[in-house]
Amino acid sequence: MQTPTQIKILTWYKTHGRLDLPWRTTDNPYHIYVSEVMLQQTQVKTVLERFYFPFLKKFPTLQDLAEAPLDAVLKMWEGLGYYNRAKNLHKTAEILTQEGQIRGVAPTLPSELEELIKLPGIGKNTAHAVATFAYKKPVPIMEANVKRILCRLHTLKTPTDKELWNIAYKLVDNINPFDYNQAMMDIGSSLCTPKNPHCTICPLSDICKGKEEPTLYPTKKKRMVPTREQHIMLHLYNDRLSLTQRKGKFLHGLWGFEDVEVPLCASEYIGEVTHAYTHFKLVCKVYVYDALEKEKDHYFTIENIRKLAISKVDEKIVKLYLDTM
């Protein structure tokens, strides 16, 4: 049986929820999985307007994604950042497609948490989201908006993950977990906002212990973001710039400009670009070296660079180059 609060949450959702989001109106587990991965670090509006539909048009099924070269997947991910997400999507599609071939069935995502969590890039949060949104499993979800609600409901300033999951499991609506979980996200983003939450019209108000001073919960963490500096050398030859495909862990698989310890004496400094990552700020000082001979393996015209999968930082570097040359 549903509790009075669960009934209020569902009633609120039917009137105020974003029922028309495309990943809420499909029951295709692959589409839901793609949306969940995209939404991990990116706002709904951006995913909706720029990435979700083009990605699924290019790779309509898990098998299409598995059979595509990684370069093509990274290209479709360009602008979303956090490229490991795209690589893990691709790896997961490959694994599931292979499993499907062995069993003689079309590849699909598993529905059980224990199986989902074994796949590359699927952590506890994503596994719960896929299980409940794709398969209607009676499990809660955990994301920033939901965490804030849970903290305020129980006046928790610095809860552990375990505490939050325990509370979430106690609250989840076992009869209609799909709508309940979607509603919790919408309540978090539209009512239980970080500043000025709308407690008087919130369907959770009756059970909320923190509603008198909601902004006390949770405690905001002050983060010092370190700055990293790089010297980027643009090797220019015959109106073409040299790029190489990155092999290291960071931005692996993307094409990029050379990062050097010391700029070449004969190079010209053209300016700097900055980019904010989650854990650090990157400052790139950019130099151009106009070579008389071909010294690198791969040179590209600007037109061809635009067809490569490159990072946001390298896009900014291309823009700086075009603005200054």
Ligand code: SF4
């Ligand atoms: S009553 Fe206020 S603080 Fe509590 S969950 Fe609702 S909006 Fe958040």
